[in-house]
Structures are given as structure tokens and as C-alpha cells.
Amino acid sequence: MVADTYVKICGLRTPEAVAAAVDAGADAVGFVFAPGGPRTVSATLARSLGEAVPAGVETVGVFRNQPIGEVIETARAAAVTTVQLHGDEPLADIRMLEGAGFRTLRAFSADAYSALPADEKAGWETGRILLDAVEPGAGVTFDASAIQAQPPRGFWLLAGGLTPANVGTLIATLRPNGVDVSSGVESSRGVKDIGLIRDFVHAAKM
Numbered sequence: 001m002v003a004d005t006y007v008k009i010c011g012l013r014t015p016e017a018v019a020a021a022v023d024a025g026a027d028a029v030g031f032v033f034a035p036g037g038p039r040t041v042s043a044t045l046a047r048s049l050g051e052a053v054p055a056g057v058e059t060v061g062v063f064r065n066q067p068i069g070e071v072i073e074t075a076r077a078a079a080v081t082t083v084q085l086h087g088d089e090p091l092a093d094i095r096m097l098e099g100a101g102f103r104t105l106r107a108f109s110a111d112a113y114s115a116l117p118a119d120e121k122a123g124w125e126t127g128r129i130l131l132d133a134v135e136p137g138a139g140v141t142f143d144a145s146a147i148q149a150q151p152p153r154g155f156w157l158l159a160g161g162l163t164p165a166n167v168g169t170l171i172a173t174l175r176p177n178g179v180d181v182s183s184g185v186e187s188s189r190g191v192k193d194i195g196l197i198r199d200f201v202h203a204a205k206m
């Protein structure tokens with residue numbers, strides 16, 4: 001296993017789930033602001049959930065193809081430390097977010113990332129990236145052979161169909177800096193399971 005794996009638990013909607021993630025040792029908790037999903041929360045709810053999160057743990061707002069002005073306004077209202085862009089957003093949006101004082105994560109489908117020209121990859125790899133399945137938050141794994149052959153050069157997170165049962169093996173095989181999970185710590189879509197959250201963080205940090 002890889003020591004000090006960064007762990008983000010995403011799609012949190014209750015104080016109990018946030019406390020479980022923090023108590024288990026997660027490095028980040030995620031709140032989904034991309035509209036229309038089972039995990040979508042308001043900035044007001046995220047702000048109140050985030051008040052119980054200690055300073056060393058990142059609070060991440062997740063957005064997908066929303067106008068950058070709206071992203072910044074929502075992230076400020078929610079008082080998150082970090083913005084995750086999970087759509088087709090340009091590098092300029094990452095730069096704007098950095099200028100506004102946020103840490104960032106930019107998500108790609110693993111296939112799309114592997115197909116990027118080297119100079120584009122180099123631009124994204126100056127920041128933190130996240131490699132996921134094509135449909136985010138669906139609990140689906142993907143063929144990671146291209147990533148295994150040519151992993152990103154900077155800090156990167158693995159997501160997509162991770163569970164307490166498979167995360168240890170995937171960390172050992174692909175050696176990401178961290179992992180991000182939503183579906184794999186739920187009892188049903190959008191409903192977090194406290195025991196699975198604990199099991200996932202422990203398995204990822206073993």
C-alpha cells in the first residue's frame with residue numbers, strides 16, 4: 001500500500017456522514033453543487049455542514065459545466081476551501097479560481113485525459129487533477145491500463161467505482177496520490193453509509 005494516501009469522501013449531505021468521514025481520517029469532504037442529482041446540496045446546507053470540519057480537512061465544492069461566476073459565488077457562499085470542476089471547463093477557469101483564493105481539482109474521464117496532447121497534459125498537471133469514469137458519481141469502474149502505462153506527472157486522484165473492497169488493490173496498482181469516492185460508500189444512491197465510509201478510509205490509508 002502507499003502511505004499517506006489522500007482520501008476524499010464526496011456527496012455528503014448530513015452532519016453524521018461528515019463526522020464519520022472526518023473521524024475516520026479523510027483529508028477532504030465533498031459537497032455536490034452540480035444541479036439535478038441525488039447528492040446536490042444548497043450552498044447554505046454545505047456551509048453549515050462545513051462548520052464542523054476541522055481546518056486541516058479540505059471542504060470541496062463539486063461543479064459541472066456551470067458558469068465560472070456562478071461557481072465562485074456559490075463556493076464563496078458555501079465557504080468551501082476547494083473547487084472541483086467536473087466538466088469541460090478550460091484551464092482559464094482554474095486560474096480564475098486560484099486567483100479568487102480557492103484550491104482546485106479538475107476532473108477528466110481517464111480516456112479523455114490519456115488522449116490529450118502532451119503539452120495540454122503538462123498545463124493541467126501544474127495543478128491537481130482527478131481521473132474518473134465517463135459518468136461521474138455513477139459507481140462505475142473503468143479500464144485503467146492507459147493510466148497505468150502513463151500516469152499523470154503531478155498530484156492526481158483516482159475516482160470511479162471505488163469501494164472499500166477494491167480501493168487498496170487499485171492504490172497499489174495505479175499509485176495515485178489519492179482517491180475520491182461517492183457511490184461506494186452509500187447504502188442506496190445518494191444515501192451515505194457510516195460503516196462504509198469508515199471502511200473505505202481505513203482501507204485506503206492502510
Ligand SMILES: O=C(O)c1ccccc1N[C@@H]1O[C@H](COP(=O)(O)O)[C@@H](O)[C@H]1O
Nearest residue numbers: 034136137138139159160161181182183
Ligand atoms: O456524485 C455526483 O453526483 C457528481 C455529480 C456531478 C459531478 C461529479 C459528481 N461526483 C464525483 O464522481 C466521483 C465519484 O464517483 P463514484 O460514485 O464513486 O463512482 C467523485 O469524483 C465525485 O466528486
